[in-house]
């Protein structure tokens with residue numbers, strides 16, 4: 001690879017050190033957004049889909065996030081750290097790369113809604129609700145159990161117990177996979193619901209109050225599902241930001257909670273769930289991919305109601321989680337420097353750096369083009 005590339009500009013000569021520029025984008029690819037590890041998992045999904053005979057979906061998935069473009073701003077003889085600019089994303093429900101984009105989008109939208117409800121209306125506090133069902137759910141009965149838990153949720157949110165405290169909710173159904181019984185050839189699935197619920201301001205602010213609510217909801221959840229609900233594990237109620245008066249700390253905790261509730265499907269931010277699935281043997285991966293694909297098809301993992309829905313309309317949020325405009329969610333390094341450089345001399349030069357995915361050596365992004373723009 002050519003190391004130094006002189007580029008003629010009208011005012012000055014910019015010398016691009018390509019390997020330096022590549023290094024500056026690598027930070028984001030390897031760490032900040034972690035696209036490299038996620039693309040490796042995406043390739044494993046694509047391989048599995050080929051084995052399962054889903055060629056079109058596998059092809060789509062393989063094209064996800066390659067090529068990928070970065071932007072670095074030139075200032076004082078050096079380039080800023082590369083900032084993600086654009087790429088095409090497949091939006092497959094099981095794609096680890098897309099799950100990261102959806103997770104960040106969800107976190108942003110949900111925190112905007114919570115911030116709006118908290119700051120603009122000053123009428124609400126929030127609690128966090130988790131609902132689970134016990135029992136060993138295998139691939140064969142996951143579909144019907146998923147239906148059951150969704151039906152039970154609908155019944156719960158219409159119940160007098162729920163409406164005695166809820167002024168609105170956002171909920172997501174998440175499925176986790178357990179390989180602990182693989183020696184018995186069993187893959188166990190665990191569908192469960194996370195919800196953030198708006199309550200009257202300054203109510204349910206202590207864990208003690210939430211414990212009382214938890215008891216009420218445990219018996220309602222048991223009645224609705226017709227199942228035994230473990231009093232310690234079946235239903236969990238927690239105040240968001242218990243006993244906190246400091247606004248920034250309160251918002252920080254609300255954001256963390258919003259991100260947690262935003263986990264639909266298996267949108268895990270640390271990629272632990274995907275890594276667990278795709279480090280299994282091929283037959284196990286294929287069984288999991290096939291089961292989850294069938295169950296998630298034509299289903300929405302997320303729903304909202306009451307004041308959450310009103311706030312969403314007010315804020316004109318159309319889709320809660322997709323891969324559109326994700327560059328706005330990227331780190332602010334390059335953006336900050338752009339603002340600064342504009343005020344200095346009114347001229348901005350940027351390098352647009354293209355990377356493509358190559359599958360050899362475990363798979364990695366390789367820098368394939370550099371273009372200099374004003």
Ligand SMILES: [Zn+2]
Nearest residue numbers: 064090095098
């Ligand atoms: Zn994707």
